Amino acid sequence: VRIVAKxxxxxxxxxxxxxxxxxxxxxxxxxxxxxETATIGRMHNIYLVGFMGAGKSSVGRExxxxxxxxxIDLDGCLEDSFGMPIDEVFRTRGEGAFRxxxxxxLERTAxxxxxxxxxxxxxxxxxxxxxxxxxxxxxxxxxxxxxxxxVGRLEADHRGRPKFTGPVAAKxxxxxxxxxxxxxxxxxxxxxxxxxxxxxxxxxxxxxGVPCGT
Numbered sequence: 772v773r774i775v776a777k778x779x780x781x782x783x784x785x786x787x788x789x790x791x792x793x794x795x796x797x798x799x800x801x802x803x804x805x806x807e808t809a810t811i812g813r814m815h816n817i818y819l820v821g822f823m824g825a826g827k828s829s830v831g832r833e834x835x836x837x838x839x840x841x842x843i844d845l846d847g848c849l850e851d852s853f854g855m856p857i858d859e860v861f862r863t864r865g866e867g868a869f870r871x872x873x874x875x876x877l878e879r880t881a882x883x884x885x886x887x888x889x890x891x892x893x894x895x896x897x898x899x900x901x902x903x904x905x906x907x908x909x910x911x912x913x914x915x916x917x918x919x920x921x922v923g924r925l926e927a928d929h930r931g932r933p934k935f936t937g938p939v940a941a942k943x944x945x946x947x948x949x950x951x952x953x954x955x956x957x958x959x960x961x962x963x964x965x966x967x968x969x970x971x972x973x974x975x976x977x978x979x980g981v982p983c984g985t
Contacts, residue, residue: 815884815885815907815908815909815910816880816881816883816884816885816886816887816888816904816907816908816909816910817834817840817886817887817888817909817910817911817912817974817978818888818890818895818904818909818910818911818912819831819834819887819888819889819890819911819912819914820890820894820895820911820912820913820914820952820955821892821913821914821915821916821952822892822916822921822945822948822949822952823891823892823921823925823932823934823935824916824920824921824922824924824925825892825914825915825916825921826914826916826967826970827889827890827914828844828846828847828889829967830889830914830967830970830971830974831844831887831888831889832967833967833968833970833971834887834970834971834974834975835886835887836971837968837971837972837975838885838887838975840885840886840887841883841885841886841887842886842887842888842889843880843883843886843887843888843889844889845873845876845877845880845888845889845890845891845894846889846890846891848876849869849872849873849876849891852872852876853869853872857869857891857932857933858932858933861933862933866933870893870897873891873893873894873900874897874899874900874903877890877894877900877903877904878903881903881904881906881907881909882907888909892934892948893934893948895911895951895952895954895955896947896948896951896952901951901954905956910956910957910978911954911955911956911957912955912956912957912958912959912974912977912978913952913953913955913957913958913959914959914961914970915952915958915959915960915961916961916963917961917962917963918942918945919963920962920963921941921945921963922938922941922942925938925941926938956978957977957978959973959974959977961973
């Protein structure tokens with residue numbers, strides 16, 4: 772399968788490639804291939820949401836492996852589309868351009884089936900994006916990690932994170948975003964000590980049989 776979202780320059784030329792689908796011809800380096808036969812209950816796509824540093828990408832890869840599904844790193848695909856890291860996109864193109872491209876790419880994932888999508892920290896805060904995820908039959912999973920763990924991770928490595936300008940500002944951003952994350956289909960409360968594999972196993976147990984699109 773090949774899904775292409777084009778917005779004439781200078782806005783964006785966004786191309787999302789997914790392996791092993793008849794409309795796509797070449798795998799995106801940000802995509803992990805999965806089986807077309809795996810399914811859990813009535814689930815379609817599973818979207819991992821949560822604050823930066825929660826481990827959405829690392830958990831997403833492991834979850835896709837365990838479930839034999841396709842994995843998509845939304846921010847990674849956007850970096851490939853823009854041809855630059857996200858912090859540089861924010862600096863040179865502005866957050867507005869990034870959010871527009873983010874929504875456009877998210878809309879195209881809604882047309883897929885049985886994929887695991889790791890979203891960026893701000894994606895789920897937009898009600899329109901939540902509608903895209905849920906109206907398409909997707910299941911959103913909030914990875915709820917304690918703030919003390921998140922800030923420790925972010926202070927240790929915040930490269931490529933334009934929204935992290937320091938612990939005080941980040942805490943304010945977290946407090947602003949958390950109520951939006953609570954709209955997820957299900958919440959997985961973590962201590963922060965779990966491995967990506969452990970978290971993936973918890974998610975598999977939690978989403979089994981949960982009605983999608985809620």
